Amino acid sequence: xPTKTPCRILMGAPVAASLVLLASPAVPAAAGTARPxxxxxxxxxxxxxxxxxxxRLRLYQTTSISCLPGGELRxxxxxxxxxxxxxxxDGTEMVLRPGPRGGLVLTVPGSVGRVDLRRLxxxxxxxxxxxPKDPRTVFDVFWTTFAxxxxxxxxxxxxxxxxxxxxxxxxxxxxxxxxLFTILSDMIRPxxxxxxxxxxxxxxxxxxxxxxxxxxxxDAFRARVDKAVLRNVGVPLRTWANGRVGYADLPRxxxxxxxxxxxxxxxxxxxxxxxRAELDxxxxxxxxxxxxxxxxxxxxxxxxxxxxxxxxxxxxxxxLTDRPYVAYRKRAPGTAFQTVRVRPSDRxxxxxxxxxxxxxxxxxxxxxxxxxxxGRSPAPHRVGATxxxxxxxxxxxxxxxxxxxxxxxxxxxxxxxxxxxxxxVPPTVRTPVFTDAELAAGRDSALARARALLTR
Numbered sequence: 001x002p003t004k005t006p007c008r009i010l011m012g013a014p015v016a017a018s019l020v021l022l023a024s025p026a027v028p029a030a031a032g033t034a035r036p037x038x039x040x041x042x043x044x045x046x047x048x049x050x051x052x053x054x055x056r057l058r059l060y061q062t063t064s065i066s067c068l069p070g071g072e073l074r075x076x077x078x079x080x081x082x083x084x085x086x087x088x089x090d091g092t093e094m095v096l097r098p099g100p101r102g103g104l105v106l107t108v109p110g111s112v113g114r115v116d117l118r119r120l121x122x123x124x125x126x127x128x129x130x131x132p133k134d135p136r137t138v139f140d141v142f143w144t145t146f147a148x149x150x151x152x153x154x155x156x157x158x159x160x161x162x163x164x165x166x167x168x169x170x171x172x173x174x175x176x177x178x179x180l181f182t183i184l185s186d187m188i189r190p191x192x193x194x195x196x197x198x199x200x201x202x203x204x205x206x207x208x209x210x211x212x213x214x215x216x217x218x219d220a221f222r223a224r225v226d227k228a229v230l231r232n233v234g235v236p237l238r239t240w241a242n243g244r245v246g247y248a249d250l251p252r253x254x255x256x257x258x259x260x261x262x263x264x265x266x267x268x269x270x271x272x273x274x275x276r277a278e279l280d281x282x283x284x285x286x287x288x289x290x291x292x293x294x295x296x297x298x299x300x301x302x303x304x305x306x307x308x309x310x311x312x313x314x315x316x317x318x319x320l321t322d323r324p325y326v327a328y329r330k331r332a333p334g335t336a337f338q339t340v341r342v343r344p345s346d347r348x349x350x351x352x353x354x355x356x357x358x359x360x361x362x363x364x365x366x367x368x369x370x371x372x373x374x375g376r377s378p379a380p381h382r383v384g385a386t387x388x389x390x391x392x393x394x395x396x397x398x399x400x401x402x403x404x405x406x407x408x409x410x411x412x413x414x415x416x417x418x419x420x421x422x423x424x425v426p427p428t429v430r431t432p433v434f435t436d437a438e439l440a441a442g443r444d445s446a447l448a449r450a451r452a453l454l455t456r
Contacts, residue, residue, distance in 0.1 A: 036084050036096040041104055041117035045332035046395065046409065047149055050106070051123060052096070057086045060127050061397050063144045066137075067127035068398050083107075091269035109272035110263075110309030111393060112340045113330055113410070131400040135175040138399050139168060142184055142198075145397055149409040151333045155422045156191050163187055177401075181205055184405070193422070194363060195390040195408035202402060211389055211422070214360045215434075217304075225304055225434050229258065232444035240282035241265035241275075247286045252455050253296035255350075256447075257286060259316070262365040263308025272309060279312055284347060287319050292350040297454025301357040303384055303433055303446065307364025310340070310393075317372050318345040320354060326415040327372035330391075333409060342372060354380040355450035358425065359433040362387040364394075368412060370425050375415050381453050382427040384446040389424035429453065 041050045042062075048070065049060040059070035071092070079085035079095030087093045096117075099105035104117040131137065143164050153160050167183050175183075181200055185207035188196045192211045199206040215221075230237065233256055237246035242265055246258040264270075265278035298320075314327060322344050329337040358370055367387045373380050392408030399405065413419050431445040432438050438445060 036098075036104060040120040040123050042120050043106070043115050043117050045335045046115060047145070049120070049124065049127060050117060057094075057096075060123075062124065062127070063141060063148055065144050066131055066141045066400075067124060068131060068141075068400065070398065079107075087271070089269075091271055093271055110275070110311050112310045112314060113338050113393075115332075116335075133400045134173050135171050135180045135401075136173060138180060138401050138403070139171045139183070141399055142405060143168075143187070145405075146188075146407060149333065149395060150407050151409060151411055152191070152193065152421055155419070156193065158190050163190070177203065181207075181403075184403075193390060193408065194388050195392060195394050196406060198403060198405040200403050211360065211424075214388065217361065222304065224439050228434070228439050228442065228444060229301070229447075231442060232447050238285075240285065241278045242267065245279065245282040247282075249291075250299075250451070252451075253294060254451060254454055255286070255291065255295050255298045256301065257298060258301040259366075259369075260302075260305050261308050262305070262310075262312040262369065265312075272311075275309065276312065276315065279315060280347075283316065283319050287348050287350050289348045292348050295350060295352060297353040297355065298350055299355045299357065299447065299450045299454065300380075301447070302362050302366040302369060303357045303359040304361045305363065305366035306361075307366055310365050310368050313365055313369030313372060314340065314342055315345075316369065317342045317376070319347065319349050320351065320373070321376055322349060322351045323377070325375040325377075327375060328368060328412055328414055329417075330410050330412045333411075337413065340372070342375070353378055353454050355453055356380045356382050357384045357433075357446050357450060358382060358387050358427060359385040359446075360388055360424070361434070364388070364390055367391055367420070367425055371412070371414055371420065374425075381429060381450065382425065383429045383450045383453070384427050384431055384433045386426045387420075387424040389420060389422045391421060 036052050038052050047062050049062055051058040055075035057073045061068045061070040073086035073088050073092060076085050076087035081097060083095040083097035085093060085095050093109045095107045097105045099116055106115040106117055147160055167187055170183055171180065184198050188209055191209055193209045194211060196209040197207055233248055235248045237248045237258065239246040244261045244264060248256045250256050263275065266274035317327065321342055324341055324343045327340045327342045329339050331337045356370055356373060362370065368391055370387060390408060391412035392410035394406050395409050396404060396406050411419065429449055431449050433446050
């Protein structure tokens with residue numbers, strides 16, 4: 001049960017709320033709501049065990065050698081379609097519904113997939129005993145989790161068994177925390193995967209993977225980018241959704257929609273329903289009946305977007321089409337592909353030419369959004385640079401010593417079956433994006449090219 005909320009373990013800050021990891025103070029259960037069957041449930045695809053006990057839901061993270069507590073949520077009301085919503089104060093949510101053959105179906109608001117759970121006769125014995133916390137056990141849980149859950153070793157050219165043979169002898173029962181942290185970081189560094197990382201919350205250490213060639217960025221770089229974007233747009237942007245959605249009418253009947261995240265629209269720990277409502281409010285203000293009739297073209301800028309909820313990207317796409325189509329497909333290891341579709345919204349829709357601006361700083365849900373627009377008609381121009389190449393929801397796991405780590409474990413494919421994992425979605429028109437030369441000269445080649453494409 002992963003989360004698409006941007007995982008701050010990858011950026012050196014506290015990890016974002018994740019139903020697979022964090023326990024929080026209980027939310028009082030709503031009166032008169034349905035209750036899923038008590039018992040022990042398991043999903044093999046994600047290595048999770050869920051224990052339903054009255055109004056409480058306890059989660060465990062499992063591998064073939066380990067079981068660690070994964071958090072606790074409380075019943076918080078109905079979840080729609082016969083489901084029950086569980087939540088915690090930090091915004092973590094999940095919904096359980098009856099599933100086929102006596103099982104349960106779990107969904108995470110904001111995610112576009114579902115997870116099937118099957119009943120177990122009892123809690124696995126391993127989950128009833130404390131795990132050793134010595135360095136060798138920590139290493140083995142880390143390595144085994146990747147070995148069992150990470151599907152991209154071949155795509156990223158990494159022999160995980162060979163890495164174990166190289167690094168496991170470096171670990172002893174007395175290996176220092178500093179040394180062990182370096183070893184774990186060295187293990188995942190060759191993956192070049194921005195959805196992998198390891199963090200020591202108590203010690204303030206973190207390591208995040210990234211694709212070779214990806215630029216490092218910080219608040220100062222972000223400020224330079226924001227300044228350059230506003231200067232080249234040339235007119236003020238009106239903003240919504242906590243400043244993460246902006247829009248401006250450009251000359252020659254063009255529109256410019258900038259989306260800098262697919263989360264945090266109503267505050268960092270807001271529930272998905274509030275974020276969706278904020279996005280709808282923004283889109284209703286942008287895509288008015290008059291504007292969708294008069295726009296000649298729409299530029300959508302996700303060049304600096306760290307991701308968030310896939311479903312919010314699909315929601316934007318639904319305002320850009322008058323016909324249903326397949327956005328993409330996804331699956332966890334050992335499961336069938338689930339098809340994600342875009343269906344036209346019943347609100348005003350813009351169906352004319354679109355240009356999408358992307359870069360290596362377009363990450364995660366920004367990439368699934370870009371991928372999800374490729375099936376649109378007319379197909380969008382993709383202008384700029386190749387996206388980061390990490391599509392999966394993030395599976396956040398704990399280690400016995402209290403450290404946390406992250407990995408992607410879902411395979412996303414285009415409607416035609418193409419995987420862009422590790423490579424990213426390429427542009428159809430390649431330009432520089434936020435390079436030092438562009439920023440120093442005050443140029444925005446991607447934006448200028450998009451304008452030209454939509455007005456030719």
